[in-house]
Structures are given as structure tokens and as C-alpha cells.
Amino acid sequence: MLKLNVVILAAGAGKRMHSSLPKVLHMLAGRPLLTHVINTARKLSPNKICVVIGHGGETIRQTIIGDDLTWVIQEQQLGTGHALMQALSQLSDDGLTLILYGDVPLVSVQTLRQLLVVADGKNCAVLSTVIENPFGYGRIVRDIETGAVTAIVEQKDASAGQQDIHEINTGIMLLPNVYLHEWLPTIKNENTQHEYYLTDIIEMAVKNGVYVASSQAESFWEVIGVNNKLQLAELARHFQKYCANKLLDEGVSLIDPLRIDIRGELICGSDVEIDINCIFEGTVKLGNHVQVGAHCILRNVTVAAGSIIHPYSMVEDAEIGENCKIGPYARIRPGTRLASEVQIGNFVEVKNSQIGVGSKTNHLSYIGDSCVGKNVNIGAGTITCNYDGANKHTTIIEDDVFIGSDTQLVAPVKISKGSTIGAGTTITKETPANQLTLSRSKQVSIVGWRRPSKIKK
Ligand code: UD1
Ligand code: CA
Numbered sequence: 001m002l003k004l005n006v007v008i009l010a011a012g013a014g015k016r017m018h019s020s021l022p023k024v025l026h027m028l029a030g031r032p033l034l035t036h037v038i039n040t041a042r043k044l045s046p047n048k049i050c051v052v053i054g055h056g057g058e059t060i061r062q063t064i065i066g067d068d069l070t071w072v073i074q075e076q077q078l079g080t081g082h083a084l085m086q087a088l089s090q091l092s093d094d095g096l097t098l099i100l101y102g103d104v105p106l107v108s109v110q111t112l113r114q115l116l117v118v119a120d121g122k123n124c125a126v127l128s129t130v131i132e133n134p135f136g137y138g139r140i141v142r143d144i145e146t147g148a149v150t151a152i153v154e155q156k157d158a159s160a161g162q163q164d165i166h167e168i169n170t171g172i173m174l175l176p177n178v179y180l181h182e183w184l185p186t187i188k189n190e191n192t193q194h195e196y197y198l199t200d201i202i203e204m205a206v207k208n209g210v211y212v213a214s215s216q217a218e219s220f221w222e223v224i225g226v227n228n229k230l231q232l233a234e235l236a237r238h239f240q241k242y243c244a245n246k247l248l249d250e251g252v253s254l255i256d257p258l259r260i261d262i263r264g265e266l267i268c269g270s271d272v273e274i275d276i277n278c279i280f281e282g283t284v285k286l287g288n289h290v291q292v293g294a295h296c297i298l299r300n301v302t303v304a305a306g307s308i309i310h311p312y313s314m315v316e317d318a319e320i321g322e323n324c325k326i327g328p329y330a331r332i333r334p335g336t337r338l339a340s341e342v343q344i345g346n347f348v349e350v351k352n353s354q355i356g357v358g359s360k361t362n363h364l365s366y367i368g369d370s371c372v373g374k375n376v377n378i379g380a381g382t383i384t385c386n387y388d389g390a391n392k393h394t395t396i397i398e399d400d401v402f403i404g405s406d407t408q409l410v411a412p413v414k415i416s417k418g419s420t421i422g423a424g425t426t427i428t429k430e431t432p433a434n435q436l437t438l439s440r441s442k443q444v445s446i447v448g449w450r451r452p453s454k455i456k457k
Pocket of ligand 2 (some may be wrong): 225
């Protein structure tokens, strides 16, 4: 089996981001730029992944976790060749090394596999692309007769003729380790920028009769680097459009593919419908015929078949059963599990609670740390008082309970099967099954009482 090493160049402060955060930690689609690159690298099952970091390195190491990562420090940024040199002792004697950039987050695994194919275990291989405005990039110089790559010339070192070349170096390349060990230490910084250019390796390869293969990315945005917030925002939109098109292709109905944000993984059954401006974070699974209304936020959620999430609802770390109706304006917090046919209405907050089949809480309530049975109706404004100022306590509501509006259930407490609670009640003790329980002061009327009137000056 061919040994594959990956080196991700991620040193450099990213000054043009105007941020205290290292550039490669800026987020795209819910993940740091560097995480995208690492995840893609992992899909190639390499023997080793080295990440070269410089400025802000500690923050990067604390943020990006992975036992499979080898961190390499480049104290001073003296060029891409110098950066790779810092990782040289980590690279195996044979096999190939893939160079990726921490600020080029969206290169696809298919594109990299294609590069591996053309490298054929022994060639150098560069990933290039043709762009309208090549200014600032290294140009791919080819032999006029054979078309073979002969060099990469940086913008600042390019002749007028070379500046007209529109085929550019994306920076991503595959290099045989034997040559890296031999040639990399000999690279010099005798160029306009006084940097150690990794791209000088290409000319060395040609001189030594090593073939330099090339391939191109499937989509142009795969090889776009992020240097400022505008580029980051534009790249994020390209990626979201790609995700939306993929969902449409799989049969998901998106009311407007330009107004959806997927910051993780969205897995959909058949006939799923998603209205505008929804955000999906972490892993979200939507079963067949699920509908998500406009402006919803779903984070690490499973929604079973036939359920409807009405607009402006937020659901987080929860499981929603079949044929539930949620919202509008519902907030479902972590640890919530709803059985089937449950209804959670507007301005209802549910936290760390289980709710049984067919139960309803439709208006203005807080249900926290509760276990609610089947076929329960919880009236408007009902509150579980789960917190005594120091500890959280549990509320148990058994099957077939009916709770009148504006009731407080002071936990720990149990509402037994079939209980009815009168409106406006404060419950502090377990209620008996199948009885009406209420706490309410007697209603009085004052004869002859008058409303105060405004005093005239
Ligand atoms: C590099 C390529 C150029 C290519 C372009 C694509 C070289 C000499 N040039 O140019 O051919 O068209 O990328 O975007 O390789 N880095 C380090 N340490 C350093 C220098 C850079 O880790 O000392 C990292 C940066 O964080 C960045 C990447 O390497 O992720 C590229 O560096 P950058 O300085 O942007 O290279 P360019 O001059 O753009
Ligand atoms: Ca660059």
C-alpha cells in the first residue's frame, strides 16, 4: 500500500481578517476553516496528518482536536518551502506527501483522489485551475511542444509573457517523499520576496527528469483561499448553494435554495419541505413528509415522519416523534424527547423532559425536568417550578391528566393519573388520581366599591 502523508500549511496570522482569531479558526458552515481541510484529509486515510502552525498556534491546538494530528511549529513565516521543511522529519522515507492549505477549506475528496491518480505513486502532481484574473497567483509554465509542466513562477518573479498565463497553481500538490527529503533542504530564497518557495521543487523535478503531472478541480470554489472576510462570506455562499442543490437533487423541497444554512449534516427522508431562512446545525435528521416552517433553527435533532415544525421555532438536542406539531415560536431545549402526536404550541419552552403520546401543551408554558404521560392536556401558562434556587427537581405528570390554565407545579411533585387541576392552582403535594384538585382563595365582591378617579388640579 502506498504511504500517504498530509501536511496542512496553516501558519500565518491572516492580518487581512482584522481579527484576534487565527485565520484558519474562522468559521465556514459551522466549522473552522482548518477543520474542513482536516476532515477532507482524513477521508483519504493517510498514514499521518501534520499541521504546520505559527502565530496563535496554541489557540489552534486547543480548538482543533484529534489524536491523529501531528502539530509542527514554524516560528517565522519564511515561505511555503520553509513551512514544509519544518515537517520534513515527520514524513516517511517513501510514499507521497499531499500539501494542503489551512485557508483553502473546500477542496473536495474527489479532486484530491484525482490528483492521487495522476501522481501514480511516483510523479509530482500539481492541482491547477484556469482563472480569468490570475494576478497574485503562481503561474503554471508548460513546455510549448509537449504541454508538460516545467515550472511554477510566482507573480512577483514572472516575466511579462508569464504574467499572461491564466493557468494558476492552487498550491495543492502531491510530492514523492524521496525527492522531498533530497531537494527541500536545498531550496534557496533568492527571489523577489526572499521567501523559500515550495514551488521551486517543480523546476528541480523537471531538471532531474521526474514527471510533473497536473489535474484540475471540479468546481472553481474548491481551490479558493480565504484572505479576508469578504472572501470568507462569498465562499460560504458558494458552499451553501452547493449543499442546497444537493438536497434538491435528492428530492427535498426547498422553497428558496438561496435562503438555507447548513452548518453540519442534514439528512432527509422523502417529501421533506423546508421553508426559507432555516438553520441546521450539527446532525439533523428529518423523516419522511416532515415540514419545517420559515426561520426555524434545528441543532442535533431527529424529527420522525409526518411532524411539522411551524415557523420561528428553535429545537436543540432533542428527539421529536411522529406526527408532532411544534410551534410557531416554540423552544425545545436539550434532553427533550417527544413521543408521537405531541403538540407543543406557541411560546412554550420544554427542557429535559419526556412527553407521552398525544399530550398537548399549546400556549405560554414552561415544562422542565418533567416526565409527562400519555394524553395529558396542559393549560395555558402552566409552569413547572423546577428550580428552588439551589437544585433542580422533577415533575411527574401521569397519563390522562388535565391541568387548568395558569397553574404552578412546585417540584418535586407528582400529578397522579387522571387528575384534574383547577385553573390558577399552585400544586405543592402529590395529587390523588382521578380527582379535582385546586388551591384557590374564595371569590369575593365588594359592594359600593368605586374606581379611583383622576384628581383635577
Ligand atoms: C502560494 C504559492 C502560489 C499559489 C498560491 C495559491 C508558493 C511559493 N506560492 O502563494 O504559487 O498560486 O499559494 O494561493 O508556494 N504558509 C505557511 N508558512 C509560510 C508561508 C505560508 O504556513 O511561511 C501558509 C499560509 O498560511 C497559507 C499558505 O501557506 O495557508 C500559502 O501561503 P501564502 O503566503 O498565501 O502563499 P502565496 O504567496 O499566496
Ligand atoms: Ca495566498
